[in-house]
Amino acid sequence: MPVVGVIGGGQLARMMIPPAVALGVEVRVLAEAADSSARLAATVVGDYRDTETVLAFARGCDAITFDHEHVPQEVLRALVDTGAAVRPGPDALLYAQDKLAMRARLAELGVPMPDWARVSSAAELGAFLDDHGGRAVVKTPRGGYDGKGVRVVDQSSAADDWLASGPVLAEELVPFRRELAQLVARRPSGEVRPWPVVETVQQNGVCAEVFAPAPHTTEAVERAAAEIATTVAHGLDVTGVLAVELFETTNGRVLVNELAMRPHNSGHFSIEGSVTSQFEQHVRAVLDWPLGETELRAPATVMINVFGALPADQIVASLAHQPSVKVHAYGKGPRAGRKAGHVTALGEDLDETVYRARAAAAHFEFEE
Amino acid sequence: MPVVGVIGGGQLARMMIPPAVALGVEVRVLAEAADSSARLAATVVGDYRDTETVLAFARGCDAITFDHEHVPQEVLRALVDTGAAVRPGPDALLYAQDKLAMRARLAELGVPMPDWARVSSAAELGAFLDDHGGRAVVKTPRGGYDGKGVRVVDQSSAADDWLASGPVLAEELVPFRRELAQLVARRPSGEVRPWPVVETVQQNGVCAEVFAPAPHTTEAVERAAAEIATTVAHGLDVTGVLAVELFETTNGRVLVNELAMRPHNSGHFSIEGSVTSQFEQHVRAVLDWPLGETELRAPATVMINVFGALPADQIVASLAHQPSVKVHAYGKGPRAGRKAGHVTALGEDLDETVYRARAAAAHFEFEE
Numbered sequence: 028m029p030v031v032g033v034i035g036g037g038q039l040a041r042m043m044i045p046p047a048v049a050l051g052v053e054v055r056v057l058a059e060a061a062d063s064s065a066r067l068a069a070t071v072v073g074d075y076r077d078t079e080t081v082l083a084f085a086r087g088c089d090a091i092t093f094d095h096e097h098v099p100q101e102v103l104r105a106l107v108d109t110g111a112a113v114r115p116g117p118d119a120l121l122y123a124q125d126k127l128a129m130r131a132r133l134a135e136l137g138v139p140m141p142d143w144a145r146v147s148s149a150a151e152l153g154a155f156l157d158d159h160g161g162r163a164v165v166k167t168p169r170g171g172y173d174g175k176g177v178r179v180v181d182q183s184s185a186a187d188d189w190l191a192s193g194p195v196l197a198e199e200l201v202p203f204r205r206e207l208a209q210l211v212a213r214r215p216s217g218e219v220r221p222w223p224v225v226e227t228v229q230q231n232g233v234c235a236e237v238f239a240p241a242p243h244t245t246e247a248v249e250r251a252a253a254e255i256a257t258t259v260a261h262g263l264d265v266t267g268v269l270a271v272e273l274f275e276t277t278n279g280r281v282l283v284n285e286l287a288m289r290p291h292n293s294g295h296f297s298i299e300g301s302v303t304s305q306f307e308q309h310v311r312a313v314l315d316w317p318l319g320e321t322e323l324r325a326p327a328t329v330m331i332n333v334f335g336a337l338p339a340d341q342i343v344a345s346l347a348h349q350p351s352v353k354v355h356a357y358g359k360g361p362r363a364g365r366k367a368g369h370v371t372a373l374g375e376d377l378d379e380t381v382y383r384a385r386a387a388a389a390h391f392e393f394e395e
Numbered sequence: 396m397p398v399v400g401v402i403g404g405g406q407l408a409r410m411m412i413p414p415a416v417a418l419g420v421e422v423r424v425l426a427e428a429a430d431s432s433a434r435l436a437a438t439v440v441g442d443y444r445d446t447e448t449v450l451a452f453a454r455g456c457d458a459i460t461f462d463h464e465h466v467p468q469e470v471l472r473a474l475v476d477t478g479a480a481v482r483p484g485p486d487a488l489l490y491a492q493d494k495l496a497m498r499a500r501l502a503e504l505g506v507p508m509p510d511w512a513r514v515s516s517a518a519e520l521g522a523f524l525d526d527h528g529g530r531a532v533v534k535t536p537r538g539g540y541d542g543k544g545v546r547v548v549d550q551s552s553a554a555d556d557w558l559a560s561g562p563v564l565a566e567e568l569v570p571f572r573r574e575l576a577q578l579v580a581r582r583p584s585g586e587v588r589p590w591p592v593v594e595t596v597q598q599n600g601v602c603a604e605v606f607a608p609a610p611h612t613t614e615a616v617e618r619a620a621a622e623i624a625t626t627v628a629h630g631l632d633v634t635g636v637l638a639v640e641l642f643e644t645t646n647g648r649v650l651v652n653e654l655a656m657r658p659h660n661s662g663h664f665s666i667e668g669s670v671t672s673q674f675e676q677h678v679r680a681v682l683d684w685p686l687g688e689t690e691l692r693a694p695a696t697v698m699i700n701v702f703g704a705l706p707a708d709q710i711v712a713s714l715a716h717q718p719s720v721k722v723h724a725y726g727k728g729p730r731a732g733r734k735a736g737h738v739t740a741l742g743e744d745l746d747e748t749v750y751r752a753r754a755a756a757a758h759f760e761f762e763e
Contacts, residue, residue, distance in 0.1 A: 044416055049721065049723045049724070050710065303718075339397050343685060346687065368419070
C-alpha cells in the first residue's frame with residue numbers, strides 16, 4: 028500500500044485522511060502534539076524542525092508532503108539527501124517561505140503582480156511611498172499568515188520595528204474589485220490540472236467565505252487566472268496543490284497576491300464541490316499518480332469558515348436546521364479566532380446557496 | 396467529541412471513517428485482526444463474540460454500532476445491560492440474524508413478500524414444492540450472505556443436509572423483472588429518511604453493479620419501495636441505516652427479499668451520489684443526530700464492485716484512463732472473489748455513465 032507522510036498535524040493533514048482512505052493510500056502524520064487535528068493518522072508526535080525526527084518519520088513513506096510551509100530548508104534538504112520524495116521540494120517551498128524570493132522569481136517568470144520593492148530602510152520605504160501615492164502594504168518576508176506580518180502604512184517610519192530585523196517587502200496598495208483564488212495541482216511528471224477560479228471574501232485579513240465558481244467572471248479573467256497558476260506551478264516546480272491568491276483589479280487585471288504550496292482554505296469547497304477535491308488531488312499528485320477531473324458538481328458552491336469552536340450541540344442544531352449543508356469540524360480545542368471548521372453548501376442558484384450556508388454557519392457561536 | 400464504537404473492522408467500518416472525520420466524530424473500531432480494513436481507527440483487536448472484550452471496547456463510546464450482524468445476542472444484551480446505546484439494538488438485529496424470525500415479523504407488519512414457509516423436514520419441503528410449481532429457494536436461517544446459505548431446489552431431499560441442523564426457510568421462486576434496493580436511515584427519536592430506490596445487478600448471488608436512481612421506475616414502484624422500508628424501519632425499531640433488498644416482479648409488485656441493518660453494498664453509490672452518504676447518515680443516526688438530505692447529486696450514478704484485489708499499479712491505470720471516476724480500495728489483502736473495492740461514476744446520462752464506470756473497473760484484474 029502506498030504511504031504518504033504529512034509533516035504537520037493541522038486540519039489540512041486531517042482532511043487528507045478521507046481521500047487517502049478511499050484510494051487505499053496510507054497517510055502518516057508527524058504531528059506537533061498528541062491532540063493534533065490529524066491525530067487519527069499521527070504515527071509520530073515530534074518537532075518538525077528537528078532533522079532526526081523528520082528523517083525517522085519519513086522512513087518507509089513513498090512521498091513526503093506538508094500541512095504547512097514552515098519546515099526549515101536544512102531539514103528539507105537533509106530529507107532530499109536521503110532519497111526521499113519531498114513534494115513540493117525545498118527549491119519550490121523556498122518561494123512559499125520567503126515573500127521577497129517569491130516576488131523576485133515571479134518577476135523573472137513575467138507573472139503580473141502589484142508593484143513591489145525590497146526595502147531595507149525607512150528612506151527606501153519613503154521613496155516607495157512617494158512613488159505610490161503615499162500608501163503601501165508592508166510585509167515581513169517570512170512567518171506571516173492570515174493577516175499577520177502585514178501592515179498598511181503611510182509613513183516611512185511605520186516599519187522601523189520590522190526593518191530592525193532585516194529587509195521587508197513593500198507592495199503597491201492595489202485598487203481591487205475583489206479577491207480570487209486559483210487552485211491548481213501538478214504532479215512531478217508534469218501533468219497540471221486547474222480548478223475553476225473562485226472568489227474569496229476576507230474579513231480582518233482572514234478568509235471568511237468562498238464562492239465557486241467566482242460569480243460573474245469574464246472569460247479573460249478565468250483564462251488569466253488559470254494561466255498564471257499554471258505558469259507558477261511549472262516555473263517554481265511545484266508538486267501537489269498550489270493556491271494562488273489573486274486580486275482582480277477595478278480595471279480588469281489579475282495580479283498575484285500570495286502563494287501557498289499545499290491544499291488551501293480557498294479550496295475547501297472542492298471536497299463536495301468538485302469531482303476531485305483538493306485533498307484527493309494533493310494525495311494523487313505527491314504520489315505522482317494521474318490527476319482527477321476538476322469539474323464543479325453544481326452551479327454554485329459556497330464555503331464559510333467557522334472560528335473558535337464547533338461544539339457538538341451547535342453541530343446538531345446546524346444539521347437540524349440545514350439538512351443539505353455539510354459541516355466539517357477540525358477536532359481542535361476551542362480558541363477565539365482560530366479556524367475550527369467550515370460549512371459547505373451546493374445549489375443551483377448562488378443567492379439561495381449563500382443563504383443556506385450562512386444559515387448553517389450562524390449556529391456556531393463562540394465566546395471565550 | 397462524540398465517540399461511535401463500531402464492532403467489526405471490514406470495509407463498512409472503514410467507510411464510516413471519512414464522514415466521521417468531517418463531522419468531528421471519533422470512530423473507534425473493534426477489529427478481528429491487526430490488518431483489518433478499518434485498521435486506521437481500530438483501537439482494539441479482539442473477538443466480538445467475547446462479552447468482556449466487547450464491554451471493555453464499548454466503555455467511553457456514546458453509541459455502539461456494527462460492521463456486520465454477527466454479534467451474538469447474549470453479547471448484545473450484556474452491552475445493553477451496561478447502559479450502552481446499542482444501535483441497532485438486539486431486538487432489531489435478531490431479524491437481521493435470523494431469516495425465519497424476519498419473515499414471521501414482516502408477515503405481522505403486512506409487508507409484501509414472496510410466499511414462504513418454515514420447513515422442518517423433507518416432507519414439508521416437498522409440500523412447499525408441490526404448491527409452488529416444483530421449484531423453490533431454500534435458505535439457512537442464519538449465517539448466509541452473498542449467495543452462501545441459499546439454494547434453488549426442485550427435490551424434496553435437496554435440503555436434507557441443512558435440515559439435519561434444524562428448520563430452514565423455503566421461499567417461492569419469484570419471477571422478477573429486476574432487483575431493487577431501498578435504503579433508509581432512522582434515528583432513535585424516530586426521524587426516517589429514505590434514499591431514492593436503486594437497481595442492483597447480481598452476479599453469482601453477489602452484488603456486481605448498482606444504478607442510482609433505478610432507471611425507468613414507475614412512481615408506484617418508487618412509493619412502494621420507500622413505504623416498505625419505512626414500515627420495516629419503524630416496525631423492527633431499526634436505528635441507523637437499513638437496506639431492504641427487493642424484487643420488482645414481472646407483474647409490477649415489489650417484494651422484500653432480504654434485510655441488512657447497516658450500511659450496505661447497494662448504498663456505496665451514495666458516497667459521491669447523494670448529498671448525504673449512507674456512511675455519514677449512519678454515523679448521524681446512531682448518535683441520534685439530525686439526518687441529512689438524501690437527494691441525488693446527478694441524474695445517474697453507477698457503482699461497480701471490484702473483486703480480488705486493487706494493486707496500486709492497476710489503480711493508477713484506472714485513474715489515468717477515467718479521471719472522473721472515483722476509486723475506492725478497501726485496504727484488504729488479495730483473495731479471489733472477495734470484495735476488494737468499488738468504483739463510482741456520476742453523469743448526466745446513464746449509458747455514458749455505465750460506460751465510464753465499466754471502463755474504470757476493467758483495469759482491475761485478479762488471478763490467484
